[in-house]
Amino acid sequence: MALRVKWLVQDQGVNPEAITVITFTAEAALNMRHRLSDEEKTDVYMPRDQQPSQISTMHSLGLQIISNNYQSLGLDEKFKVLDSDSLKRLLFEDSAQLAGALRSQGIAANDIKVHGIRINKEHELYKITQYYNTILKACNFIDFDDLILLSSVLLISNAVLRAQYQGRAKHLLVDEYQDINQSQYEFIRLLADKDSSGLFAVGDDDQSIYSFRGGSPEFVRRFKEDYGEKAQILEIPLCRRCPSAVLNGALSVVTTFNPERLPKVAPTFSSTVKTPIQMLSSPSDEKEASFIAGKCSRVTPSHDVLILVPHLSFAKPIIVALRQKRVAYNCRTILAEEGFFSLDVLGHWLSNPADNLALRQTIQFLIETDNFGVPSKRVRKAEKIAEREKYLAELASLWEVVIKEKCSLYEAVKINAPKSTFIANILSALDALVTGYATPASEFIDVLRKTFLPWGKSSDMFQEISTWIDEIKGRGVAGQGTVRIMSMRLAKGLEADYVFVVGLEENVFPRQESTTTKLSEASRLFFVSMTRAKLELYLCHSRTRSASHTYLPNSYALQPSPFLSVLPKDVINKIYLPADSKVKEKK
Known part of the structure; x- marks a missing residue:
């Protein structure tokens, strides 16, 4: 370019x-x-x-383009862009109930918008999207996905x-x-x-x-x-990054699982590295992590390392092993939108009571506590789901007041409070927070404890503090060269001397429920992950892995990913770690 x-x-x-x-x-x-x-x-x-x-x-x-022509869209000069996925889902769910549908229909409408598909008047979800757009306009927001x-x-x-x-x-x-x-x-x-x-x-x-x-x-x-x-x-046939074994192996996977791919000319290579792909089989994710950390400690700081996982939960044992080896790492944590995040949203609203979207999130955080009698979002019984929908419908109806009266959401809560005990209880909590915000911190914290505290246990709070500190620091320990850990999807455009791809088990990657289309995309994601490597590539399969990572009942007997089976034998070197940890290599 x-x-x-x-x-x-x-x-x-x-x-x-x-x-x-x-x-x-x-x-x-x-x-x-x-x-x-x-x-x-x-x-x-x-x-x-x-x-x-x-x-x-x-x-x-x-x-x-929009900023220079905002008036043509009926926007105020100070319009904002909504880019929070969780808040968008929440507003779409509210919009669904305003349209007389279930909240789950709002999620479906949101998915269509995210995919860049226009919904016409004949579409069953059209009314939901209209309510959503009306809410945003009332709050002087536009959706990030609507910028185009x-x-x-x-x-x-x-x-x-x-x-x-x-x-x-x-x-x-x-x-x-x-x-x-x-x-x-x-x-x-x-x-x-x-x-x-x-x-x-x-x-x-x-x-x-x-x-x-x-x-x-x-x-x-x-x-x-x-x-x-x-x-x-x-076409540009010259590969400037990968050794021939890596690209040829990646091509074998993407060719097998993408029959409709465009034909490509045979690649040529500027790299003279002849190292085969290393295929690692470990007895457990802890043994796998120990192997990876050991390799990282030997090759850094003179080389950089990229560790790619299906989801960051797979990184936990690797982080522990890297810390034990005192290897510096950088891992962007997926921070849950709760805990300190909810306090931050509350702070935004308290400092600007006219921020309707911050208040809507704040109310959602409030009702997820045990103080308001709303069934948990994790309930599975039909009657409890229906009860939760009923409570949330009362919240959704507040937007009708905002739109009709052209008032803030806080004012809408005040208007509807006399008509509903549930809304009245929410107003009481909000008023207590507003009053407490003007008091010394020690008194305000006591108000938070009674109305809003998002942690069930002290240990949960301290664990979140540690997570945030690691995120701010951007690394685990100081010292050697940095190892980067991230999800596979975030690796596009990156490269490293040594690359480890973790989680390559059957029904884990690709997932068990993968359709033909999803299987094809998973193989392309695997192609992107593999081709980050400049010197050595390690493809890691663990025979047992924590079920909290795999979400599979048989995590004690995992088989290799089907993607591994199509790699040409002449481009791989197998490394088998038995339970006794003695490394066996099979060429």
């Missing part, structure tokens, strides 16, 4: 203001800017006045605006094209105009891993069909 930008400006004489570069992440946009500005990278360096001003994510570009949709609406309805942005995108460069969804595809078509001659997209259907947000490999696979005879597909 950087080479393309330089070629367009310096060799083809293109005005940089006629170039728009769209990256998949904000980090990628920043890296692109840094590469173009780095004088030591002579192949891509450009003076700042020759660089395109528009290098951003698609959502950032959408936000720019609303900016497209503005471009379609305003010919002058459309011409302006199409003029700035005569050369439209799009990275990670394999991960776009339907609304993003339509946005690109709008920017590229009718002939699309300046469109330059980079993508690989083998690396399409964002179906949970509507991303699909179909867009890159049908590129020529979409853009006509003039469209060209240019």
Whole structure:
């Protein structure tokens, strides 16, 4: 992409203001800017006045268009963007009940929005989405997933605006094209105009891993069909990162489980490393963790290490083992939206009582305590589920007051309190919190203890404190070179000398309930994970693993992932750890 930008400006004489570069992440946009500005990278360096001003994510570009034209959408100048997944689900559930449906229907409507699919008036979930949009508008918010949709609406309805942005995108460069969804595809078509001659997209259907947000490999696979005879597909066969064994092994997996993938030319390699893929079989996740930590202690700090897991719960024994070996690590924890998070949300509302969304979350945290008689969200009996729905319907109805009276949610609670004991009890708790907020901290803490304290046990609170401290520090212990631990999906765009992929058991990865489509995507996720390795790749299967990680009843007798069975024998070296921990290698 950087080479393309330089070629367009310096060799083809293109005005940089006629170039728009769209990256998949904000980090990628920043890296692109840094590469173009780095004088030591002579192949891509450009003076700042020759660089395109528009290098951003698609959502950032959408936000720019909306911010400059907010009045056309009926928004206030100080509108905010809702990007909390949990809060979006909560509001969609409220919207479902306002529409006369069950809260579960709200989750279905949210899933459709996340996938970038427009819902028309005939759709059974249309009324839910209308209530959701009305709530957001009443609170002066727009949904993060609507940044693309609303900016497209503005471009379609305003010919002058459309011409302006199409003029700035005569050369439209799009990275990670394999991960776009339907609304993003339509946005690109709008920017590229009718002939699309300046469109330059980079993508690989083998690396399409964002179906949970509507991303699909179909867009890159049908590129020529979409853009006509003039469209060209240019392949880059040279692999600059992986040893041949790693890429050939990864290709064997993705080829087996993706029969519709685009054909590729045979790869060539700049790496001269001939090390085979190491396939590790361990008797338990503790033994596996010990092996990984031992290897990390030997190769750091002179090499970097990436440990990839299906879910961060798989990282717990590895973190323990790394600490025992005093190996520094960096692990971005998935922090639960409870505990200190709930206190932070409460603080936002207390400092700004007009923040309706913070109050809605605060009320939800309140009713999940034992103080209000609402059945737990974990109940399974039909009568308890119905009772919970009834309580939550009373909360959802507060939005009707907000919309009709154009008041804050706090005022709506006050208006409905005389009509409902449940709402009256919530108001009493909120009033106590508001009053306590103005008192010394010791008195306010006592109010919190009575109304809001989110921990059942002191040990839970201290465990969360430790988790937050580790997150803030960004590492386990100081000292040696850093080992990065993360979920597989977060590894895209990264690389490391040594890579460990953990959790490769049957029905764990891929999951037991995987459909053909999900199986195909899991194999692509495995491909992305494997191809992060520059020197050595370890594929780790444990014969027993904690059921709290696998969610399987037979975690004491796990078989290897089916992905491992299709690896060519000539690219792997098997390492078998018996229960006595003596390492046995089988070539």
